[in-house]
Amino acid sequence: MQSQDVAPRPSSSSEPLVDVEQAEAALVEHYPRLVRLAYLVLPPRLGRGRRVLTAHALVQRALPRGSSPAQAIPAQSTGRGTDPGYSYVRLHVVRAALEADRPRAGRSRSLSAQLPPLLPQVWGLRLFPRSGGADELALDQRLAALPGPARAAYVLRGLEKLADHTVREVLDAAGVADPGAALRQADRVPAQYALLESPEFDPCSLQARPTDLMRRRRHTRAALAAAAALAVCGALLVLPGGGWGPDGAAAPAYARNPSAEAALDPGRLVRAAPTAWRTSARLDFSVWPARGGLTADTALLRRALAVWARPGESVRVSATPGTASGGPAGPPQLLYAGTVDHARVVLLYDGLRIARYAEPKDSTAGAVLDLARVDGAAGGRAAAVVLGRSDGNVRYLAAPWVRGAAERDLMKPAAAPVDLGLTDGVTGSLASPVQQTGACASWHVLQLTGASGTHLLTDLGELVPAGLTTGRPTAPHEVSGEAGLRAWAPLACGLAAVRAQGVRSVNTWEYAEQPLPDASGTATWACTRADTWRGDGPRVLAQFRAPGGKYAAVAAQGEDVPDCGARDPHVLAGVLWKSGAGDWYLLAAGSRDTESINASGGVRGASQGHLLAVAATRGAQATLKGTLADGRPVEPLR
Known part of the structure; x- marks a missing residue:
C-alpha cells in the first residue's frame, strides 16, 4: 500500500x-x-x-x-x-x-x-x-x-x-x-x-x-535512597535461577512477591502425564497433557504467564461474562504451547479458567489474552478449546481421549460428517458460523468421538465451544443420532442470539406436536435453553415450526428464567397463525403435564389439555394462563 x-x-x-x-x-x-x-x-x-x-x-x-x-x-x-x-x-x-x-x-x-x-x-x-x-x-x-x-x-x-x-x-x-x-x-x-x-x-x-498498585503504594512513602531504587531495579532484571528473560507485552512488575513469582515461573508449570486420563475417575481439563511443539520454550511460557498476571496496555484482553480477569493464584497447568497458523499460542488452566495467550510468530507486539470460565467442566464440556481463528475458520485442541473430529452442517442432518483429522490433538480448520454474514444458510459444528462418547459442539465466538444437547430438561442427552440432528436442523440459526454470552450448553426439546386447524398438517413446538458457565442469565426460546417450514419461528423468549430447565421443566407459549385458507388462529402449547390453557383479552377461549387453537383476528392481543396436572399455575414464557 x-x-x-x-x-x-x-x-x-x-x-x-x-x-x-x-x-x-x-x-x-x-x-x-x-x-x-x-x-x-x-x-x-x-x-x-x-x-x-x-x-x-x-x-x-x-x-x-x-x-x-x-x-x-x-x-x-x-x-x-x-x-x-x-x-x-x-x-x-x-x-x-x-x-x-x-x-x-x-x-x-x-x-x-x-x-x-x-x-x-x-x-x-x-x-x-x-x-x-x-x-x-x-x-x-x-x-x-x-x-x-x-x-x-x-x-x-x-x-x-x-x-x-x-x-x-x-x-x-x-x-x-x-x-x-x-x-x-x-x-x-x-x-x-x-x-x-x-x-x-x-x-x-x-x-x-488499576495500574500497578504496589508501585503507587511505594510512591506514597518517603523518598527512597538511590541505592534502594537500584536494588529494586536489579531484582527485577536478575531474577532467581539466572533470570527468566523479558516479559514481552506484559506490564512492568514493581514489587517482589514470592507467591506471585512462583505462579510466573515456567519451571513450576503443572504438566499432566500423557496417560493420566486413562486411569482418572473424571475426564476434565486436569488430565490434559501438555502438547505442541513449543512446550520447552521457556521464554514463550514466561511471556504468557506474565501477560496473564499483568497485561500491558497493548494487549487485547477478552473474557467471557462472569470470568475473573486476574492472574493465577499459583502455578497453572500447561495444556498447549505451539505454532498455530501465523501465531505462537499457549493454553493454560488454573482449575477454574482457561487462558489463551497468542502472539505473532515474528514479534511479541499485538499479543492477545483470552480467558474463559470452565469450572465443573467434564466429558463433552471439557472436550475442546479454541486454538486459533483465521479467515473465518476456527481450529481446536481436542481432549486426549478424543479419537475422531469431524465437521457437520447442523442444517443438513442427513449429510455425512466431513473428517477434520487430528494431529497431536489439533483439528483441521472448521468454518466458524459466527463469522458468516448475510442470510443463515448453514451452521457448521464440531463433532468429537472418543472415550466420553460423541459430542456436538458449536463455536459461539468464545474460547470454549458450547455443547449441544436434546431431550427433556431433566434428562438431556448428547446429539449423536439422526433424531437429535433432525431436531436441531430448523433451530440452528437461532444459536446466533446467544453469541459471546459465556454459554456452556444449549438444549432443545420438542415439547409438543399440534394438529393445525383447516387440516393444515401438524406443527411442532420446541423449547431451546442456553445455560451459562456462571449459572445466571440464560436465554430461553419457545419456537414454532409449521409443517414444511425450513426454519422455526420464535414465539416467545425469556432471560434469566427457570422455564424449560432442570429446576422447572415446564413451558407455555402461543402464536398467531394464518392458515392456508386465510383464517387467523391463536395457537398455544404447553409441556405435556399442562392440564388446561385459558386465553383472555383480545382472544378468548379455553381447552382441556396442553394444546389450544382458537379463531382470532390479525394483530389480536391475548393473555395466556395454564394449569399443571398438580394444580400449579404456569405462565407463558416472556
Missing part, C-alpha cells in the same frame, strides 16, 4: 461561517459519535488506553477560535441534515486523527495530534472500551491493517452513512492526497458497518482497571 500524505487544505472565502456557539452546540449534541469516529480513525499502534484519551482530546480541541468558514459537506444523511456546525467539527476531528498517523519528521507537520494529551489524565486507572465478540475483534484487526485515510473512508461510510462522493469531499478537505485510493483500499474490508456501533468501539463507555 502506498502512503497517502495528509495536509490541511485552505477553505474558500465563499463558504458559510461557523461561530463558536454553533460548533459547540453540534459538538455537545453529537459528542459520543464524534469521539467514536476519532477513536476508529486513530492509529491502533497508540494502544486502546491512549486512543481513548486522545479521541476525547481531539474532539474537545475541534472548536473554532472565532467564526470559521465551514466546508459544504453534508452530515450523516439520517438525523443531522446539513448542519454546518457538525460538518465543521467532524472535518477537524477527521483531520486531526489522520495527522496522528503521520511520521513526526518535518517542520510543516503538526505534532498536536501525535502527542498524548496533557489533560485529562486519570491517575491510578487504565481506561479502555469494553471487549466485544469475535466479529468486532476481526474487524478491528482488518481496520488496523489499513492506512489512516482508508480507515477514515471506511468509518465515514459505515458510521456516518456518507455516500462515496461525500467521503471524497471530506477526505479531500482533511488533506488526503488521493481520496479515491483510500476508498479502494477501504473496499478490501467487508462492509460490517453495524459492528462500528458496538461497545468495542465506544470510547465513552469504558472499563477501568
